[in-house]
Amino acid sequence: MEVHVTGNAAALAEANDFKRFKVVMSDRPAAGFASLGADLRSALTFDDADTAWVSCTWLRAAGPADPDWLARFELMLDKARPMGWVSADGAAIRAHVEWPLAAGDSPAVGDAFRKAMRRLAATPCLVTTLRDGRRHGMAATSVTSLCFEPPSILVCVNTGASIHDPLDAEGRFCANLMGGAHSDLLGAFSGELKGEARFSLGDWREEGGLPYLADAQANIFCSVAERWRYGTHSIFVGQVEAVRADAELDPMVYLDGRKGRFATA
Structure with a gap:
């Protein structure tokens, strides 16, 4: 599941893929992550440039008008809560933020590096x-x-x-x-x-x-x-x-x- 952001508009993509969740910023540099318009703030807020909290109310409204989809979405939230990915009040779910590549960046290297670091066990x-x-x-x-x-x-x-x-x-x-x-x-x-x-x-x-x-x-x-x-x-x-x-x-x-x-x- 992906939240695609273009300008100050957000849209849900890959809505039926409940195994992954991220925010994709299409045209906004990472340096401006805190500058969000009112329309976009109703959908998500940033903890930092790497992490966003996406409104569960917005996701339910943006997803398919299908009781089965809503049931699967609630199941996703149930699985995310023990991981600390759902806010304490249950209003938002945590997502990694993907920004547009700078000139010369390699998406293959970036994706592979992120995957490699997820295999590095550590004590927080x-x-x-x-x-x-x-x-x-x-x-x-x-x-x-x-x-x-x-x-x-x-x-x-x-x-x-x-x-x-x-x-x-x-x-x-x-x-x-x-x-x-x-x-x-x-x-x-x-x-x-x-x-x-x-x-x-x-x-x-x-x-x-x-x-x-x-x-x-x-x-x-x-x-x-x-x-x-x-x-x-x-x-x-x-x-x-x-x-x-x-x-x-x-x-x-x-x-x-x-x-x-x-x-x-």
Whole structure:
């Protein structure tokens, strides 16, 4: 199933394909993702340049006037909810956004790369910071170790993400490694909830001026040592200031859009 957007008009395509769901932007550059007309805002909103929330009311109206189709659509929503792809109020479903190719881009390489990255299992992190008394956070799998001398990690943040500017200005953050019991938090920090409401779930505390998840697998407190901009993202080098680690080893594992738990052989 695809939502095709041209100008400020949206239309549903491949309506009977319930195995995939995405938004295809036909003629709008990714840099302008937040500039939507009123007509288009009734159909979808953007969490960032890579993720849109599509109105379920709009989808029901745009789909075939067929009771069987509506039943299959509701079944799709039921399957998407445990994955965190349906908003907390049930009003919208999450979709990946596909933008027009820039000159010289190869669709074959882009599609193959996306498919390859969906096969890279990772433990999601909740990246958090505090700026002017307000907490900000996002879910990310693009967090990785850099080196041990000095201890440091890399965090990649889309420039359109709500945490980007506060993190850039504050220069400090905490990477909270998620455990298998944090399923509800993954959805909340991936767009189901906004701003401070994201911290209404979970045992959040504060240390050294940074919010941290008390029962995370680990909390890595960092100051930003360096930063670069590449493509749609900023790359932050976090120099590790302090670490807390849970004694129980039960990380969340994210693979191909699905979350699960690690099991030893």
